[in-house]
Amino acid sequence: MDNNDPRKAVIVVALVAVICSSLVSAAVVLLRPIHLNNQLLERSRNIMQLTGLVAPGQRLDDEQMLALFKSLDMRIADIDTGGFDDSIDANTFDQRRSAGDPRLAVAVPANQDLAKLGTRSRFATVYLVWEGNALKRIILPIRGAGMWSMLYGYLALEGDMNTIAAASFYEQTETPGLGDQITRPDWLAKWRGRKVYDDLGDPVFAVGPGRIAPDSPAALHRVDALTGATITGDAVTSLVHYWLGPHGFQPLLNQLREQPPSQTASTANGGS
């Protein structure tokens, strides 16, 4: 075929396109297990930081981290009934996917949808941390719409199901330097010791307003606002109110407070 023949250019372009797309597809398939493993590692590290089982600054290698993570007491909570559901395999359950699955998703009533979710999964993966036979902490998944993005995090409560032990946000795309300050470790450290509920049992934990003096009565329930990020900060307040409220984990937390669970035999050596 003559070099000046326009069909030749079309064939070359088509060939390059096919070869490049095959290379990209192959890379995606080959790298997927590595990507999934990295995701699991990151999630494990994130959750382990909230358990109180890893000392601040303690560096564990990947294997140690995964071994500790696997020893955690991972349960599937039925958010609607406030109990645990042992019929679902916690190792394979995907809460994020089930929020979009009509068989597993629950519509959030508009007047209760403080986190702007629309729907949520009926079930959630929660982590229990034991000290001997006593429940020391529970780690709850939380999420809600921020200014620009869905904010995904975890909230760890002490055994009283009210005092915040730790918190983290592991996925969000708020503006760097503004909304993404919710991931600042020094700010998240201030959550520790704050109470979620007031004397009436209503969730009142809040971000701001302004700076909260540590010895003021407000410090019982509030942490400092984030400068230039009131919208994201308010979204955090709202999502905590939703997830710790009656349509979120409040029924589960009430049950755990009233009838403390016992550690299962399978996890009796893990978690504390």
Ligand SMILES: Cc1cc2nc3c(=O)[nH]c(=O)nc-3n(C[C@H](O)[C@H](O)[C@H](O)COP(=O)(O)O)c2cc1C
């Ligand atoms: C481009 C742009 C991006 C912004 N991103 C965020 C954000 O991610 N989170 C947020 O709360 N506010 C963000 N803001 C600021 C809000 O519009 C608003 O001014 C701020 O939340 C008020 O906080 P302040 O009361 O501390 O000033 C952004 C503003 C601009 C112009």
